[in-house]
Amino acid sequence: MIQSNPSSPAFTACPLDCPDTCGAIVERDSAGRLVRLRGNKDHAWSSGSLCGKTAVYHELVNAPNRLRVPLIRRRSGFEEATWDEAIGHIVSRMDGIDGADVLALYYAGNMGLVQRKFPLRLMHALGASFHDNGVCDATAEVGFQTVMGRSVGPDLDEEGDPASCDLFVLWGSDAKRTTPHLMQRLKRLCDGGVKVHVIDIYRTETIAKVEEWGGHGLIVHPGSDAALALGLASRAFDQRAANLEFLKEHCVGAAEFRAEVTGAWPMARIAECTGLKEEQVKALSDALHAAKQPLLKAGIGFARRRNGGEAMRAIASLAATLGHSDRLFFQTGDHFGFDESPIVRPDVRTAPLLPPVSQVGLGRVLDEGAYRAAFVWGHNPAATLPDSVRIRRGLMRDDLFLVVHELFMTETAQLADVVLPATALTEHSDVFRSYGHRTLQVSWRSTKAPADQKSNVQCFSALGRALGFVGDAAFPDERQGPIFEVDEDVIVGDFLAVNRKRFTGDEYHAALKGEPVKLLPRVFADRGTPSGRIELVSEAAERAGAPRVATYLPDDGAGMRGTFQLISAPSSATHNSTYLHVPRHRERLGIPLAHLHPADAKVAGIEDGGGVRVSSEFGAITLTARLDEDLPRKTVRIDGFLNESLVPEGIGVNALTSPEVSDLGGGNVLYSNRVEIEAAATPTPSE
Numbered sequence: 134m135i136q137s138n139p140s141s142p143a144f145t146a147c148p149l150d151c152p153d154t155c156g157a158i159v160e161r162d163s164a165g166r167l168v169r170l171r172g173n174k175d176h177a178w179s180s181g182s183l184c185g186k187t188a189v190y191h192e193l194v195n196a197p198n199r200l201r202v203p204l205i206r207r208r209s210g211f212e213e214a215t216w217d218e219a220i221g222h223i224v225s226r227m228d229g230i231d232g233a234d235v236l237a238l239y240y241a242g243n244m245g246l247v248q249r250k251f252p253l254r255l256m257h258a259l260g261a262s263f264h265d266n267g268v269c270d271a272t273a274e275v276g277f278q279t280v281m282g283r284s285v286g287p288d289l290d291e292e293g294d295p296a297s298c299d300l301f302v303l304w305g306s307d308a309k310r311t312t313p314h315l316m317q318r319l320k321r322l323c324d325g326g327v328k329v330h331v332i333d334i335y336r337t338e339t340i341a342k343v344e345e346w347g348g349h350g351l352i353v354h355p356g357s358d359a360a361l362a363l364g365l366a367s368r369a370f371d372q373r374a375a376n377l378e379f380l381k382e383h384c385v386g387a388a389e390f391r392a393e394v395t396g397a398w399p400m401a402r403i404a405e406c407t408g409l410k411e412e413q414v415k416a417l418s419d420a421l422h423a424a425k426q427p428l429l430k431a432g433i434g435f436a437r438r439r440n441g442g443e444a445m446r447a448i449a450s451l452a453a454t455l456g457h458s459d460r461l462f463f464q465t466g467d468h469f470g471f472d473e474s475p476i477v478r479p480d481v482r483t484a485p486l487l488p489p490v491s492q493v494g495l496g497r498v499l500d501e502g503a504y505r506a507a508f509v510w511g512h513n514p515a516a517t518l519p520d521s522v523r524i525r526r527g528l529m530r531d532d533l534f535l536v537v538h539e540l541f542m543t544e545t546a547q548l549a550d551v552v553l554p555a556t557a558l559t560e561h562s563d564v565f566r567s568y569g570h571r572t573l574q575v576s577w578r579s580t581k582a583p584a585d586q587k588s589n590v591q592c593f594s595a596l597g598r599a600l601g602f603v604g605d606a607a608f609p610d611e612r613q614g615p616i617f618e619v620d621e622d623v624i625v626g627d628f629l630a631v632n633r634k635r636f637t638g639d640e641y642h643a644a645l646k647g648e649p650v651k652l653l654p655r656v657f658a659d660r661g662t663p664s665g666r667i668e669l670v671s672e673a674a675e676r677a678g679a680p681r682v683a684t685y686l687p688d689d690g691a692g693m694r695g696t697f698q699l700i701s702a703p704s705s706a707t708h709n710s711t712y713l714h715v716p717r718h719r720e721r722l723g724i725p726l727a728h729l730h731p732a733d734a735k736v737a738g739i740e741d742g743g744g745v746r747v748s749s750e751f752g753a754i755t756l757t758a759r760l761d762e763d764l765p766r767k768t769v770r771i772d773g774f775l776n777e778s779l780v781p782e783g784i785g786v787n788a789l790t791s792p793e794v795s796d797l798g799g800g801n802v803l804y805s806n807r808v809e810i811e812a813a814a815t816p817t818p819s820e
C-alpha cells in the first residue's frame with residue numbers, strides 16, 4: 134500500500150534506535166517528496182512531539198550527499214554503476230564462497246522490523262554466519278532475565294503517573310538524551326509531589342533537570358551499582374521492610390540471598406563502595422521502604438561493564454526483596470511477542486546455524502582472517518564496534534568481499550567493495566514496535582526516493598534472485614512459497630496477519646491504516662525462568678560460571694592499565710553515525726571534545742580549549758579539552774560519535790575501547806575502559 138495522495142495524512146514512526154519510537158505525520162509536496170515530519174498527537178507515548186533529531190529528519194532524507202546510485206570499487210577508487218552491474222559484480226565475487234564464510238552484520242540504523250530483518254532471509258538462504266547482540270543490551274538483558282525471567286515490566290506510560298506511582302527511581306539512564314519523552318513524565322511526578330531519585334556516575338543533564346524540579350541525583354562510583362543495590366536489600370531485611378510473604382510465594386532462594394547480604398553491607402561499606410554519603414543512602418532506603426507503588430527503571434548503558442550483569446541482577450533482586458518485582462521496568466519489545474518468521478523466513482535455511490560470533494570481539498576475529506564475505510545493513514561497524522582500529526583493518530582485508538547497503542558514505546561504506554544506496558523511512562514500508570512502550574505502528578511508503586535507492590527488501594530480494602534462490606530447485610518444499618519474488622507491502626500484511634491474535638478487530642484495522650495502536654498487555658503462564666519463579670538463586674547462572682546469587686565484584690577495568698575511567702556518554706546532537714552526514718547535526722555536534730575535571734586537567738597541564746591526547750592499549754585520539762566541575766575526578770567523558778574528520782587521527786572514540794566482554798551475556802564493556810590523558814597541540818578546527 135502506498136500512501137500516495139499528498140493531501141491525505143500519512144503516518145509513520147521514528148526509525149531511530151530510541152525507546153520512544155515517536156509517532157509522526159508525514160508532510161509531502163505535490164511531487165511526493167518529504168517536506169518534514171511532525172509529531173502525531175494521537176501517539177500515546179510521544180503525544181505529538183518529536184525531539185530535535187527527528188523534527189529535522191527531512192534534512193537527512195533530502196541531503197545532497199545521500200548515496201544515490203550503486204558504487205563498485207575499482208583500482209582507481211569507487212565507480213558509479215547500475216543496480217544490474219552492481220548485483221552482477223556481487224554474484225561473480227560470491228562465486229565459490231561457502232555460506233559459513235559469509236558474515237551478516239546488522240544493527241539498529243533502522244528499527245523497523247521488516248527492513249531491518251528481511252535481509253536475514255537471504256543470509257539464511259546463503260547459510261551465512263551471524264553475530265550476537267553484544268554491542269547492545271545483552272548484559273543488562275541476561276542480568277535481568279537471570280532473576281526475573283521474561284523482560285516484561287510495568288507500562289511506564291500508565292504507571293508513571295502521580296496517581297499510580299509514589300516513588301520513581303531511575304537507575305543508570307540519562308533519559309534526557311536517550312528517552313526524551315520520559316522527562317515530561319518525571320516533571321509531572323515531581324510537580325505532583327512524587328519523589329524522584331536518579332542514580333548515575335556523573336551529573337547528567339537528566340539529574341540536573343530532576344534536581345531543578347525538586348528530585349534527587351545520586352552520583353555513584355562507576356561500577357558500584359551492585360554494591361548499592363545489595364546494600365539496599367540488606368537494609369530492607371534489617372529494617373523489616375523486606376516483603377517476606379512475596380519472597381516466599383514468588384521467589385526461589387530468598388533465604389540464601391538473605392543470608393548472603395545480611396551483615397555484609399554495613400552503611401560504611403555501602404558508602405565507601407558507592408561514594409555516596411551515608412545520609413544519601415539512608416534517604417533512598419527510607420523512600421523505598423515507605424513507597425507503596427514505587428517504579429524502578431533500570432537503564433541499559435550502566436550494565437555495559439565488566440560487572441554489569443551482576444549489577445542488573447542485584448537491582449532485580451532488590452526489587453524482589455521489596456516485593457515490587459512487577460514495578461521494575463526494563464526496556465524490551467518482549468511484551469509484543471510477535472512472530473517475525475513471515476519477515477525472516479528461517480525455514481529457508483538448509484545449512485546448520487553456527488554459534489554466533491561475538492560482535493564485541495569481531496575486530497580480532499576479522500583481523501585473524503575469518504570470513505570471505507560480509508554483508509552490512511543498518512550498521513556502521515567501523516565506527517560503532519569497540520577496538521575500531523582492528524575492526525577497520527579486518528574489514529579492509531583483500532580477501533574479504535564487503536557489501537554495504539547504506540544511506541550515506543559511512544566509515545564502513547568507505548571500506549566496501551560494493552556500496553548500495555538505501556531508501557529512508559518514508560520511502561519504504563515497515564512496522565515499528567517500541568522497546569520502551571507498547572505502541573505499534575505500520576509505516577506505509579509515502580514518499581519517493583530521490584534517486585536510484587532501494588529498500589532492504591528490494592535490495593536483498595534482488596540479490597537473492599540473482600544468486601539463484603528462485604523456483605523449485607532452490608526451494609523444493611512447496612510450503613515455502615515465493616521467497617525473493619516478494620513485495621514489502623505484502624510482507625507487512627503477512628506479518629500483521631500472522632500476529633492477528635495480538636490485536637482486537639478495531640486495533641487491527643487501525644494498524645493497517647498506519648495509526649498508532651497501543652496493544653493490551655501480554656499474559657504469560659509463568660515467568661520464564663527455569664523454576665518458573667523469580668530466581669534470587671540461579672543454578673543456571675552457577676552452571677554458566679556466574680555466582681549463585683547477585684554479587685558485587687569490583688570492576689576490573691577489563692585489564693586496561695589507564696588511570697582515568699572513560700565515560701562514553703550518549704550525544705544530544707546525533708543519534709547514530711548517519712547524522713554526521715547532515716550539516717545541521719554536524720554543526721550542533723561541534724568540535725570533538727574530551728570533558729575533564731579541572732583539577733585533573735591542571736595536574737596534566739591541560740587548559741580548557743587546549744588539546745588533550747586520550748590513549749589506551751588500543752589506540753589514541755586527540756581532542757579539545759572541555760573542563761567540567763560536574764565530572765567526578767579521574768574520569769574522561771566523550772559524547773557520542775565524533776566528527777572523525779576533526780580528529781587528527783581520523784578515528785572516533787572506539788579506537789580507545791576494549792573488545793573484552795562483560796560478566797553475563799557477552800556484552801560490551803564500554804564503561805569499564807581506562808585511558809590516559811596528556812596535553813597535546815589543540816586540534817585544528819577545520820574539516
Ligand code: SF4
Nearest residue numbers: 147151154155184187
Ligand atoms: S529519537 Fe527518540 S525522541 Fe527523538 S523523535 Fe525519535 S523516537 Fe522520538
